[in-house]
Amino acid sequence: MAETKIIDLTTPCLLVDLEIVKSNAQRMLNTATEMGVEMRPHMKTHKTLEGGVMMTGGSKNKICVSTLQEARFFSAGGFTDILYSIPITENKIKICQQTIKEVPDLKLMFDSRYGLQCIMDNPRPDGQPWSAIMEVDCGYGRTGIEWDGEEILAIAQEADKCPNIHFMGLYVHCGDSYVAESVEAIHAIGDKTAERLVEVARRLKERGVDCETVGTGSTPCCNQPSKKMANLTEFHPGCYIFNDYGLTLNGSCARSEIAIKVATRVIDYKKSKNVILVDCGFLALSLDGIQEGGYGGMCSIQDHPELKMKAMDQELGKLTAADGQQLDFDKYPIGTLLYIYPFHACHTAAMHPVYYVHSGDTVVDKWTPTRGW
Amino acid sequence: MAETKIIDLTTPCLLVDLEIVKSNAQRMLNTATEMGVEMRPHMKTHKTLEGGVMMTGGSKNKICVSTLQEARFFSAGGFTDILYSIPITENKIKICQQTIKEVPDLKLMFDSRYGLQCIMDNPRPDGQPWSAIMEVDCGYGRTGIEWDGEEILAIAQEADKCPNIHFMGLYVHCGDSYVAESVEAIHAIGDKTAERLVEVARRLKERGVDCETVGTGSTPCCNQPSKKMANLTEFHPGCYIFNDYGLTLNGSCARSEIAIKVATRVIDYKKSKNVILVDCGFLALSLDGIQEGGYGGMCSIQDHPELKMKAMDQELGKLTAADGQQLDFDKYPIGTLLYIYPFHACHTAAMHPVYYVHSGDTVVDKWTPTRGW
Structure with a gap:
């Protein structure tokens, strides 16, 4: 059976970076030992x-x-x-x-x-x-x-x-x-x-x-x-x-220490509204963080500081320009994979029945969380 | 085996009222037929x-x-x-x-x-x-x-x-x-x-x-x-x-037509903050609706218009007085069952691995939704 790559996954999905998650766990164990x-x-x-x-x-x-x-x-x-x-x-x-x-x-x-x-x-x-x-x-x-x-x-x-x-x-x-x-x-x-x-x-x-x-x-x-x-x-x-985008805002962690991202793809545009549509709605990201400065505060798009989340429906996210300027849609062809750092890992992880663990661009494991009370 | 009553359920949990859900389905079928x-x-x-x-x-x-x-x-x-x-x-x-x-x-x-x-x-x-x-x-x-x-x-x-x-x-x-x-x-x-x-x-x-x-x-x-x-x-x-609290706000449905509620119990108080703690956090209700007038706009507590949601953590909800007055905590003993109408059924339902279907106070069925993409 061929290796699964991130690019082979159905979007949206939750990615867990194996190296970062291991390093987050080990760093805390080290901290405790040192202290x-x-x-x-x-x-x-x-x-x-x-x-x-x-x-x-x-x-x-x-x-x-x-x-x-x-x-x-x-x-x-x-x-x-x-x-x-x-x-x-x-x-x-x-x-x-x-x-x-x-x-x-x-x-x-x-x-x-x-x-x-x-x-x-x-x-x-x-x-x-x-x-x-x-x-x-x-x-x-x-x-x-x-x-x-x-x-x-x-x-x-x-x-x-x-x-x-x-x-x-x-x-x-x-x-x-x-x-x-x-x-x-x-x-x-x-x-x-x-x-x-x-x-x-x-x-x-x-x-x-x-x-x-x-x-x-x-x-x-x-x-x-x-x-x-x-x-x-x-x-x-x-x-x-996992850490998350919210934790970076007060220096609780560095961006490089966030182990999870929601993978999503560009699926459409609404050019008249300066919007790129992605297949990450609130069912994949949750609405946590919306209380912090509106939709724009609720996530961060990896390598795309020029984009922000404008609004979300159940299965659709609407990205727009962070600076309010006109987007160059040609830079984001349909199918483009984007990776969203969630505001709050606890709520975002809870939306996913499985987490895809990856090392680089290869999927190496699937973790299945428990749910309910 | 004894009948299960709502009062026997672990909280939080999602309740679906069998009569209302049937009636909501039938009413729409009737509307379509009539039109x-x-x-x-x-x-x-x-x-x-x-x-x-x-x-x-x-x-x-x-x-x-x-x-x-x-x-x-x-x-x-x-x-x-x-x-x-x-x-x-x-x-x-x-x-x-x-x-x-x-x-x-x-x-x-x-x-x-x-x-x-x-x-x-x-x-x-x-x-x-x-x-x-x-x-x-x-x-x-x-x-x-x-x-x-x-x-x-x-x-x-x-x-x-x-x-x-x-x-x-x-x-x-x-x-x-x-x-x-x-x-x-x-x-x-x-x-x-x-x-x-x-x-x-x-x-x-x-x-x-x-x-x-x-x-x-x-x-x-x-x-x-x-x-x-x-x-x-x-x-x-x-x-x-299902309908939901959000839909009642513009007359899309009546309160009596909401088929789902999150059942929760009073578990504690923080009297110095005028807060009743319930075991319904955002993992049971979601944060949908928080964009509409803050936490207070995101749900409605059945038969308790005097209460509103002040804030939510993962497994804890903080209720306070809707009118800002001092609460009479004796009215809400620990263990009191409360029923929360969610702002948005789609997000709240997605938080639950099982729905408890009830007729009156008796649990008559369990529905298991599918999840993921």
Whole structure:
């Protein structure tokens, strides 16, 4: 059978550059080693066994997942130490109880007294304690218990005392780093998050509660780690495996570190509107990034800074001139392959039932992600 | 085995109301019958065999698809007369040639001299002519040949003369109806589109070219058909099978005609930010609609007009008060089921590997859509 080349693929499709994806995974493993921190990479961006193997350096141990379907999928694929990093609720813990045979090494996260109570009230069916981590809010303001109050100490002490819980420690998603406007700003968030998390751990230690895990994650902070993050024990970013155009905007990654692109072809023009039509609609790219400066902010076309996305329908993308000038359509014959860097890898990857992994212009593998909840 | 109730489902998930979806399908069939027009429903919104059966009134004949994967899926499922309603290009027609054994009843669309030439140069491998329809631009300005020039007549005449083409007639997507601001404005677009399409057909007839099919589609125009649309032969809308919140905004459908909802549960609060957290992030709802007035414009929460979506992450949605006032959190205990009407059914449905079909509060079926290209 002949080799498949990128040019042989039906468009649109999602390409994963093997060298870049490997290098992204290895660079983060190196960072963690240099900083003396363990990795617990998040699987939510790619949701593939192959990506998980790369991110864990082949160990298939210590991961985060964002859905119970991911937990089942990775457990079936031989992964161990799986943290379900969504605040636990009664509805979800009942499912966890049912699926503990499929996912024996499932760990839980709670971020409120309610969540802790859920775990207390719903023990593991096998009589083992639930391993559970407490989510802290170090200023991002999404989920987690506020780092600076008394409540967080009281809840952690209660968890630590509970016989059916193995209290793991502290978890924070420093998502505020996504809207930081520079690497310096990312460093400031990394330092602030680490300081606050370490302070919570210190106060807990004073009260006799040990946090074996004190970890943070977010691709901006972990791609551009600040010094004080070395005081933590664990990093759990996810998006870095692919990176994306959005992450280049504040220096979280370089363009050369983006591992995924949507391949698309020119299929038509609407010359009266100065538009090139491509076969990449929102079903191939998603609309993520549209909130950042309109359609023009939502992607970047490789080697074509003169083009921007003007609008998207389900299966059609409309490219126009970035500078508003008249396009020279002859430069883009029908059939021309273009490669679109997505604004947000997590949403774009989720649109694709298969990823085509390539080395140079040769397709060397296909990765099949899991989907659903 | 006990009946499954909606309350037993893992959230988030996509619910399809059986009575509404049936009624949406039947209403459109009735409209077409009353107007003396045939239906060629579009499968792109739901991509399921079950939805296709309903939309064709059980005949499984005469459909539109938006991807070649849909063509293969529906053909394997027993559907016939399948129009691939994307402007044909060389890359895609090569795939059509290879898959003609799988999809013997595939019909093509061209919208330029280039597209016509593609069909001429790439005959069906079985020696039969390609059935092909010409896409017309009646003012929407996306794809299609402009209705009012000489070029459209010349291209159609050429297609009609070509021995390896069975020229079917005219196709237009009147997508401008989506941004119409009232039913009257939708009617005006329907009338304008029909007038122009009929005029093209008349001018072609003068030149000896018969258009057996003169059709238009778009859910707004076909849900709210104008009188002159009775002069056409075919309707090909798709989204009406589900309808959505976006379509209610200009009167294209009533709230009671929306067949799909994302079921989600309250999982937490961030009281300091006046936020209720639900387990419906952009992976369950998509970000479609965010371009219409920000996050608040992108969905509607059933029976809770006091709530709006403030922001979304991958697996978390943040609801806040629509009027900016302080929320009474006690009204929304953790675990509360909420149902979100999506802004755009096509994007939301595409996020789900399975749809849960319910009658009242009982889950009666699961539909599995096809994905990819």
